[in-house]
Each structure stands twice: as C-alpha cells, then as structure tokens.
Amino acid sequence: MKHTITNNAVESYRPSKVGVDPMRPYLWLHEEEVQGDGLLKSVNTIFLTNRECPFKCVMCDLWRHTLDEPTPKGAIPAQIEYALERLPKADVVKLYNSGNFFDGKAIPRSDYEAIAKLLNGFEHVIVENHPKLIGNFIPGFRDMLAGSFEIAMGLETIHPEALPKLNKQITTKNFKEATDYLVSENIDVRAFILLNPPFLTDPRENIEWCLKSVEFAFDCGVSACSIIPTRDGNGIMEKLRDEGEYIPPALSALEEVFDRAVNLKKGRVFADLWDLEKFSDCKICFEARKERMQRMNLEQVVLPDVECGCAN
Ligand code: SF4
Numbered sequence: 001m002k003h004t005i006t007n008n009a010v011e012s013y014r015p016s017k018v019g020v021d022p023m024r025p026y027l028w029l030h031e032e033e034v035q036g037d038g039l040l041k042s043v044n045t046i047f048l049t050n051r052e053c054p055f056k057c058v059m060c061d062l063w064r065h066t067l068d069e070p071t072p073k074g075a076i077p078a079q080i081e082y083a084l085e086r087l088p089k090a091d092v093v094k095l096y097n098s099g100n101f102f103d104g105k106a107i108p109r110s111d112y113e114a115i116a117k118l119l120n121g122f123e124h125v126i127v128e129n130h131p132k133l134i135g136n137f138i139p140g141f142r143d144m145l146a147g148s149f150e151i152a153m154g155l156e157t158i159h160p161e162a163l164p165k166l167n168k169q170i171t172t173k174n175f176k177e178a179t180d181y182l183v184s185e186n187i188d189v190r191a192f193i194l195l196n197p198p199f200l201t202d203p204r205e206n207i208e209w210c211l212k213s214v215e216f217a218f219d220c221g222v223s224a225c226s227i228i229p230t231r232d233g234n235g236i237m238e239k240l241r242d243e244g245e246y247i248p249p250a251l252s253a254l255e256e257v258f259d260r261a262v263n264l265k266k267g268r269v270f271a272d273l274w275d276l277e278k279f280s281d282c283k284i285c286f287e288a289r290k291e292r293m294q295r296m297n298l299e300q301v302v303l304p305d306v307e308c309g310c311a312n
C-alpha cells in the first residue's frame with residue numbers, strides 16, 4: 001500500500017463497530033495520576049459515547065465505540081451523571097470521547113453548561129481534541145468550569161514523511177499554533193505521541209523519532225506527554241503490518257523511550273500500558289516490567305531495570 005491512504009481506504013478494512021447506547025458511557029475508571037503541580041491526585045476517567053470522529057487516522061481504533069449519527073442533546077450530561085454515580089470522589093476528571101470534545105456533532109455545544117455544572121466538584125478537567133478544532137468555544141467552555149482546564153491533543157509523530165501519511169491532517173505547525181493558543185488562554189496541554197507509527201519501520205529510528213517528538217511537544221509548551229505504543233487491531237494496521245509498513249514496538253523499546261523521556265526532565269511523561277501484553281514475548285519478566293512502568297508513571301523517576309535472560 002504505497003499510495004496515500006484515504007478515509008475510504010481506512011474505513012474499508014474496518015471490522016464492525018461495537019453496539020453502544022447514546023445514554024451510557026462505554027467505560028469509566030478511577031485511577032491516580034501525577035498532576036502539573038507534582039502531586040499525585042485521584043482521577044475519574046469517563047469514556048463518553050458520541051458521534052464518530054470525522055478524521056480517519058490510519059492507526060485509530062477509537063471509532064469502535066462510537067455512534068454514526070450526531071449525539072443527541074442531553075445524552076452527554078446523562079452519561080456523565082451515570083458514571084459519576086458509580087465512581088468514587090476524585091480531584092480530577094478526564095472526559096475522553098474517542099474523538100474531539102470540541103466537535104459540535106460529538107458533544108453538542110448546547111450541552112456545555114450542563115456538562116460544566118456536573119464537573120463543579122473537580123479541581124481540574126481534561127478533555128481531548130484535534131489541533132485544528134480551535135475557536136472561541138474553547139475559552140467559552142473553560143469559563144464555565146469551576147476548576148482549571150487541560151486539553152490532550154495527538155501530535156503522534158514529527159517524522160516528516162510518516163506524519164502526513166497518518167491521515168491525521170495536521171502538520172507540526174498546526175500542533176505548535178494550537179498549543180501556543182491554548183497556553184495563552186491559560187489552558188494546559190498534553191500530547192499523545194506514538195511509538196512505532198505506521199510507515200516507520202526501523203526499530204532504532206522509531207525510538208529516536210519518538211523521543212524527538214516528545215522533545216518537540218515539550219518545546220511547544222505542553223506540560224505532559226503520553227507515549228502510546230502503536231497497536232494493530234483496526235483492520236488497516238494488520239494490512240500495513242503484512243506489507244511491512246508497520247512493525248509493533250518491542251517492550252524494551254517502550255522502556256527505553258520512557259526512561260529517556262523522563263530523564264529529559266521537561267515535564268511529566270506517561271507510558272500508555274493498555275493491552276501491554278501484546279508487546280511482550282516473555283512470561284517470566286512481563287508482570288515485573290509492567291509494574292515498573294506503572295510505578296514510573298506515578299513517580300516520574302527512572303527505576304532500576306528488571307533483569308531477565310530474554311531478549312524482548
Ligand atoms: S483524530 Fe483522534 S479520534 Fe479522530 S481518527 Fe484521529 S486518532 Fe482517531
């Protein structure tokens with residue numbers, strides 16, 4: 001697949017969606033995370049059900065839990081209420097919507113006030129959004145919140161050939177301008193960075209480009225970077241893997257970028273550990289290595305390596 005990947009091509013390889021209810025979030029979690037002030041805070045994360053993201057990034061599988069039609073008015077506040085009734089109290093709330101919070105068809109703008117009211121008890125609110133969906137609706141929503149506000153944006157990679165091929169439809173300039181704007185509006189920014197994006201297939205280069213991307217994001221002014229090992233599972237990624245255009249990262253590669261990114265000391269760095277078993281071939285050391293990275297997420301210091309005879 002050497003040609004530019006279009007929305008149609010991305011969609012044509014997809015397995016079917018999971019059936020979702022517009023009145024229910026599809027997942028909610030209680031966890032801990034170090035915040036910008038260096039303190040460990042409790043976090044409620046709510047995965048909202050809403051209209052599918054209009055972008056069709058090659059590596060994305062978030063569409064699986066989305067609706068085809070615009071989200072009905074009132075559904076998002078109902079979902080937040082439902083999740084909060086089932087979660088313990090927390091300092092911080094993350095509303096992740098498998099897309100972009102400021103896409104009006106995903107999160108109706110007429111619901112902002114009701115949403116902000118439900119989040120009154122939180123000291124910090126985090127949502128996710130695409131760098132191109134910028135406008136005065138963002139400070140408008142920020143002003144409705146009782147707490148501080150943060151937006152997570154996908155930078156993915158700064159590799160000059162891989163980034164345009166991801167079909168994300170952003171440039172590094174778009175990311176920088178969006179970050180400048182948000183920071184000037186007193187909004188914190190975190191970046192999602194891919195380790196082993198499709199179209200970068202040399203293991204060493206992947207490590208170096210991931211680190212360069214983390215550095216770029218921090219230089220733009222983000223306060224945290226979340227490193228995501230790129231996974232297959234959405235149809236087109238399997239196809240790219242078969243064609244030699246995507247290689248999954250080794251666990252040791254994630255450990256190396258995580259250690260080096262923490263040691264940059266430019267801001268908080270998190271490793272995304274969801275479905276991590278996918279990247280391990282060794283049953284002996286896997287749990288200990290996962291636990292080490294879990295602790296590093298919380299402590300933000302590099303911990304001693306786990307010793308094992310395996311080459312993974
Ligand atoms: S912008 Fe985000 S949610 Fe939308 S397709 Fe790309 S990765 Fe997926």
Ligand SMILES: [Zn+2]
Nearest residue numbers: 282285308310
């Ligand atoms: Zn091992």
